[in-house]
Amino acid sequence: MSAAQFLLLVAAGFLVWAAASRYRKYRRQQIAKQPLEPGWEDILQSKVGLYPALPNELRSALHSRMQLFLHDKEFVGCDGQVISDEVRLTIAANACLLVLTQTRPIYPSFQTILVYPSTYVATEKARDGMIVYDQHSVRAGESWYRGPVVLSWSDILHGSNNDEDGHNVVIHEFAHKLDEESGVMNGLPILRNSAHYAEWSKVLNDEYDAFLKRVERRRNTVIDEYGALSPVEFFAVISESFFEKPKRMKSKLPELYSQLERYYHLDPASWNTGSDTSS
Ligand SMILES: [Zn+2]
Incomplete structure (x- = not known):
């Protein structure tokens, strides 16, 4: 093959x-633009506590991301759990709240969401000296x-319906997904600008x-005490509080709020969220 033929082949490959x-980009845009199906708006209004509080422009951003999320992810029901539109949409809406303004691909590192009807028993291998045993x-x-x-569907419903108790298992688990995108789960997700890392860490x-x-000291923390387990859990629970108790967090922990506001590029304290107040 001559050099000219080789160059022609490279150029053709590139084209x-x-x-x-x-x-691919065009297809993704078409998927994101699909309108909600009949009945979906009612499900979002009744099952996703934060949805009615969203400003209009964020609501349409949520719809686009949900369409991509529903296209990309596979839902699997376990122990008899039926995967209805209600299940898919409630999970998709809460998960996509975290990536409403994200320009990178959303949750690219996994595909499957397993849903149980209620709390479930997980079994892990544990070790005590030489003995390896199952821990439930x-x-x-x-x-x-x-x-x-x-x-767990019953926990999703409880957390999603109540938009101000600071508990939302979908936000919690998907905050872990954002955390792992940096390659290591340590409570430090990928920030929008490399100049933000020093301030975030401090x-x-x-x-x-x-x-x-x-x-x-058993003082009121605004943040779920489960976060004391590790910086990884801390990032997940402050994400729950940021969306569910934004006014209280902004008032009591303004510096933490402002880091999350910059990271999520959202200001939920300005949304019309239930009875969350700054006091
Ligand atoms: Zn966790």
Whole structure:
């Protein structure tokens, strides 16, 4: 093959790749633009507590991301759980709240969501000296590193319907998914700008230490005490509070709120959310 023929072949390969990539982008745009199906708006209004509070422009951003999410993810019912539109939409809407303004692909590292009717028993291998044994624990949800998300439908409903108790298992588990995108789960997700990392680390470390002290003294923390387990759980529970108790968080923990506001590029304290107040 002559050099000219080789160059021609490379150019042709590049054109094919560029056309395929343009087509993929076009297809994704078409999927994102699909209107909601009949009945979906009613499900969102009745099952997703934060949905009615969303400003209009964010509501249409949510619809687009939900369409992509529903196209990409596979839902599997376990222990007899039926995967209805209600189940799919409630999970998709809460999960996509976290990526409403994200420009990168949404949740690219996994495909499957397992849904149980209620809390389920997970079995893990544990070790005591030389003895390896099965350890059982009751769970409402979990997120496997680069693997499936597992959720309990009754806990999803309870957390999603109540938009101000600070508990939302879908937000919690999908915050873990954002955390793992950096390649390691450590409570530090990929930030929008590399210049933000130093400030994020300082504020999050200081806030985590102060939070641990409040937990120790049994003081009201705004944040679920489960976050005391590790910086990984801290990031997940502050994400729950950011969406479900935004006014209280902004008032009591303004520096933490402002880091999350910059990360999620959202200001839920300005939304019309239930009885969440700054006091
Ligand atoms: Zn967790």
